[in-house]
Amino acid sequence: MQSSILAAASASRASVPATVFSPLSATSRPVLRTGDIAGACPAARAVRCSAAEGSVLYRLDDGMFNSSEVIQWESGKSINAIAAAQGIRIRRRCRPRYPSEGVGADRAVPRNILEQIIWDKEVEVSQRKAKTPLHKVMESAEHAPSPKDFIGALDVARRRNGLPALIAEVKKASPSKGLLREHFNPVEIAHAYEKNGAACLSILTDEKHFQGSFENLETVRNSGVNCPLLCKEFVIDVWQIYYARSKGADAVLLIAAVLPDLDIKYMLRVCRSLGMAALVEVHDERELDRVLKINGVQLIGINNRSLGTFELDTANTKMLLEKRGDIIRKKQIQVVSESGLFTPNDIAYVQNAGVSAVLVGESLLTQEDPGRAIAGLFGKELLH
């Protein structure tokens, strides 16, 4: 990144911890972000970025303003206020500890499961970063097996079968369904999916709520499967993208319900610089409209399930494509219908709605043979 960081803070702010977010930087320098406040940010002093280069400074207030919020320097707004203005209901805590460990107002209660997951993730990421700083993860990302073409694999599979391409999910459990599979061998499942025509695989890496792991991602990558791999994670920090790449991921999920526009833009640049694809997930019209305004989005996932309420409705894919199909086609964006697909009728329904791919977990994983279950889901064997 080219941005020069100018030490230009007033003396009264000299001890204010701050982090720098550089939306226009590619990747080359470690980027300090809000999560760095957790402690792994020795350079975090009052610093200022060149606005002309598009850099934005966030700082943790020292009590002169609002003591619990992270502030974006240029606008003076808290990151939660910026997110809320974009319709994002998930609040960020930017704390290095679990909410239950706090006292008084600090002992916050999450509004829904997605907020809970994100608050847990903030703690997890800050701990992981303290152990393995960004520059180390960037270095191992450089030595990872070279990235595979995730979107290209979807194209090839769709043309070959005349059906939406399958991204088959390796997921042991979920907050909405509990344990999906007692006997869970990620490598076995991944190979069965590939053998039965999956174009790409999605590997859950969240441990706390989905019983996944980065070890699963790495083991599947090293087990000889050829399918490109999506790291199914709750990304809140670019550190996680480099980490995913270092474990062999070819794509990551970016959830619009969690990430403000600037984060999505910046994370897309990081993905591009690493040769990875990004699946940008939306659930409603407002999120879709935000994402359609961001340049460079190639793949949008429409989640039929609300991550806040678990409500499931496959008509969501159809409804959003009816409303915004024209602009999606004009921009040549591919759409993936996610969640709650069980039968050939479901597949035909979202195919008619205009999707290029489907992301399926539960209906395959709850069957004895998840590989063979693919032919049942599509109503015919997929070629591969």
Ligand SMILES: O=P(O)(O)OC[C@@H](O)[C@@H](O)c1c[nH]c2ccccc12
């Ligand atoms: O198991 P299902 O209903 O087939 O859904 C798969 C996938 O869409 C779902 O796991 C998912 C979609 N978006 C997510 C975001 C995080 C975790 C999980 C997800």
